Every structure is written in C-alpha cells, then in structure tokens.
Amino acid sequence: MTGPMLFDAEYPLRDESAANDQFGSDVLTIDIDGWEGPLDLLLALARNQKVDLRQLSILALVEQYLVFIDQARTLKLELAADYLVMAAWLAYLKSALLLPKDPTIDPSPEELALRLQLRLERLNAMRESGARLMGRDRVGRDVFLRGTPEGLRVVKARAWECDYFELITAYGQINARTAPAMHIVKKRQVMTLEQALERVSAMIGRAIDWTAIHAFLPPMADPALRKSALASSFVAALELAKRGLIDLQQEATFAPLMVRKTAR
Amino acid sequence: MIETDPDLRAVEATLFASDHPMTVEQIRGYVGDSVDVAAALSQLSEHYAGRGIELVRRGKTWHFQTAADLAHLLRREREESRKLSRAAVETLAIIAYHEPVSRAEIEAIRGVQISKGTLDVLMEAGWVRPAGRREVPGRPLIYATTPAFLTHFGLTSRKDLPGIADLKAAGLLDPIDSAMGEMLFTGEESDAELAIDVNNA
C-alpha cells in the first residue's frame, strides 16, 4: 500500500508519476524532488487515502511516511534533516497511539494526531483556495481592461504668489538701497570756543589758586553738552595760556588739569 | 433619457479614459463635486449589465472590463501571464485568507520556510504589501493583500474569496497551533527539500 499509492496520477503537480505508478522505488528515484517539505509529502500521502481529510487514518498515514523515508534511505538518497525529524516524531506518535493509554502524557497521542490532521487540513485548504483563486476570471487573461485608455492627466500648474504690497515695498526698498547716500547729522547743543573763551577769561580773575578746569564749566544736565563744554573750555584754556594769561598744570597723565591766573 | 444625463456621461467618460481603476473620490476629482458619483456608478453598472463591457467594483475602486464569458474570444493572442510557482500561489492564498500574517505564520501553515523570492514575486505583481508589524517580540513584518489583488482576481471584497466563509466556519482560518509548529517546524531549511542525487530536472 505504500509506494504506488504515493504517486496517484490525480495528484496534479507531478506529471511523471503516472508512468511509474507500479514501482515505488522507481518512483522515488524520479520524483523525490517535488516535495515542498515533510508536511507537503504528508499531505500528498493523506490524499492518497482518498477519504475526507477529517476521516483520515493517521496511523496509516504515519506508516506510509515511515516506509517512504525508509525506501529513500535504502536508495541512499540524502534526506534533508526536516524529513528525518518528522519521521522521528511520527515514529513516536505511532508507538504512542499503539501503546495502552498513559493518562499522564500531555498532550495525549490522540490530541497530537488531531493537531497533525488539522495542519494537513489547513495546508490542503490553502492549496485548494490558491488553485481556485488562480482559476478566477483574471484581468489580462479572462477579462480585459480597455486597450487604449486616453489616460487621465493631472496638469500641475504652478501659481506664483506675490501680493501688491510686496511688490511696491520691494520697489521702495530698491530705491532706498540704491539712492545716493546723503548723510544728515543731527544738530547738537554745543558750547562754542568763543563762549568758552569768554567764560574762562571772566572766571580766571577770581581764581587765585590752582583750580581744576571742571570748575569753569557751567552747571548743566546734558552730559553731551557737558562734554562739549569741557572740550571747548580745554581749547580756551590752551588759547589763554598761549596769550600768557594763565598757567596750566597736570601732575600726571589723566590727572585733573589745573588752571590759575599767571602770577605777575 | 438616461443616455443624455450629463453627470452619467461625465462619470462614464472619466472611468473609460482612465488607465487604472478609480475610487469614487478620484472620479469626483474629475467630474466635480456637484455630481453624485455613487448614484451615477450604480446606474451605469445597471446599464452595462449583460453587455460586452461591464462596469465592476473591486474593493473601493471601479473600472470597465470585458465580460468574463467572452474570454474565449479575446484570449487568443494574449500571452498567458507567467505562471506563478506553487509556493507563490499557496503563499498568496495564505496571505489573502489570513491577512495580515507574518512570514513565520505563513511558514507554519506551509510547513516549510519560504524562500526570499516568493514574497518578492507577489509584491512585484502588486498583490501583496507589507502592512505594518505585529506587536510581539521581534516585531515581525506582517503582510496583506492590495486593492490591485482584488482587481486582478475579480473580487469585490475579501469576503468574495472562494470558500472563505466555509473555511472560517470549519476553524481552518483560526490562528495556527503554535505548539505543534514549534515542535516540528522550527528553523528548518526548506529549500533543501529531499535533496537528491537523482534530480530529474
């Protein structure tokens, strides 16, 4: 019941099988390459029982698989490890199913057999569904889309954004940037040299002793004006010294500039 | 008269000219907001029912196609699309019926690892796409089908998948039994298959 049944001609994915139907070992030599893993092989074996997968005899299936693997080995075919793992597992399952029940084993052999069966059902279901899917009216094979669609086009139009204000501001700025530069200096409050001369000459008569030049400055709040007054008074002092009207003295760099009336 | 309804004509012309299936929103983008696109589509599909051309809905998109029963006339000079491998067909079926699924889940159902090319072929065909990650350790990528899958296989929605209701009822689409999977099918190379010296390629 093993060899010939493995390669039932109704199994559609293997063409060569029909010719070799009778001889299991011959079949092995030609078709062993067609399996996609042990589960695939098991499913093919199961389908050969020609019953609904739910009524499958797991024991018979296990037996077939083990015989198959045995034959492959006698032919010195190199078996991939997963086939051997499956064989070992199935051998265990077989003995567990045949031995008297041991309630301590969990999951029970029957449970394991059921799971194996479910897996086979699942794979089978997906295989059949795949075939049905492929058999549908498929676009390009059974039904056709329009041969020469005009096509729909989305034309991208770039809209440039710029508002009126931006436009005229830009022009304003070009003008501002390129107009000839004209510098206007703010009018500042100053003490002129003439004013300083007048003031210092007037005050010097009263100062008999050395007096710091700051004392000649008019009392004023504006520091800028104060600086101007200081500068003008300094120049005035130099002028008066040149005329021989006053003496100037500074003890060190940056020390206060001292002024007094020239002693006669 | 139905033929002269300008909204109907506009929707008809737009879909007819398009080189890809369109959603209601996409159609509206062409015909304008004032048109009741959904109503026009349903009127049109009635009008075309039984003709040589049909207006069909696939998922959210609509398109015109030739009637399926006329395939024998038209198939003649068309090239059969390249045949998918058995692994690819099964993988596609698993993704479609279980989506979203991770690669490990696909492998658990098939009992073998899937080779890298298999998913690539399905993605290249535009039928499958990565659909995020499963929030479990390792965060594996999960896969799902695309709108183009529905279109290609003539499905209005995934509920149209052949036999899906029965499979669901039979529990065959439930999350797979991981205990069994771990016991038998962990980390095995499938490509080796029953590696043989007598290859009859």
Add this chain to the structure above:
Amino acid sequence: MIETDPDLRAVEATLFASDHPMTVEQIRGYVGDSVDVAAALSQLSEHYAGRGIELVRRGKTWHFQTAADLAHLLRREREESRKLSRAAVETLAIIAYHEPVSRAEIEAIRGVQISKGTLDVLMEAGWVRPAGRREVPGRPLIYATTPAFLTHFGLTSRKDLPGIADLKAAGLLDPIDSAMGEMLFTGEESDAELAIDVNNA
C-alpha cells in the same frame, strides 16, 4: 433586447480590449465569420450616440473613444502655489515701474545681477513678457508687464502704481534708512567722546 445580442456583445468587447483601431475584417478574426460585424458596428454606434463613450469610424477602422466634448474632464489642473523669491519680486517691480527695460537696465537699477531663472519665473507666472529689442548695440531684449499682471495686482493701468513720493509718504522707503540711521547715530556716539564739535552749522 439589444444588450443581450451575443454578436453585439462580442464586437463590443473586442473593440474595447483592442489596443488599436480595427477594421471589420480584423474584428471578424476575433468574433467569427458567422457574425455580421458591419451590422453590429452600426447598431453599437447608435447605442453609444450621445453617451460618454463613442464608437467612431476613421476610414476603415473603428474604435471607442471618450466623447470629444468631455475631453476637458480628462485633464485636471492642480495648482501648486509658491512664493516668488525676493529677487523675482524686485525684478517684477522694476519692470513694472520702468517698462520696457532690458536685463542690463534691471541690474543697474537693482544694483545686483539677476539670474536667468528669475525672468523665466516671471514669464511663467504670466506677468512679464518680452517686448521687442532695444535699438542699441547688442540689441538687448526688453521686457514689459502683461495684462495678467494688472489683473493679478488689481490695477487698471500702470499709472495706478504708487510713485516714489507716495512710497516715501507711506513710510515704505524708511525701513533701510532708519536702520542705517540707528547704526550711525547710536552705536558710534560713544567713540566720539572728546570730539570737538566744529560742524554745528
């Protein structure tokens, strides 16, 4: 009923799926000799008259096309707005105030060179056009604004553009000026210190 005539359906589907216009003989090659293709075509073209799709004959060949009067639907414009660059705004302003101007003149007014792309952008926007050549050595192209420019900026004519005096009055010439002023008169004052003030004119 017209829709269920199998000959009609066959011709309809064949023409729809074909990627080129077909003669009666070519169609017959698909639908079979038993079909009166000419009669089917004339019935079909009647059926489609006034719809969004038309069956048209060009010489000896037939094909379906979108109704000509609906062509405008098939082209949808999507506007993508972008801001004009600073250089483009200034160039536009110079052209508007001084037109017609050559590129060299624009550069002289701006005080900066303009790249070729700048004028292209303004022409693409439809606001500027070439307006002949200046009859000077080298015969440079000169540019002017377009009616679309006036429309866009809400002007009846270029005379509506505010003059320099208006701009000044509106403070639009100030920004740079005052910035300069601040730089000159605040930052530097401290250095002046003992500077002697001779220019108190």
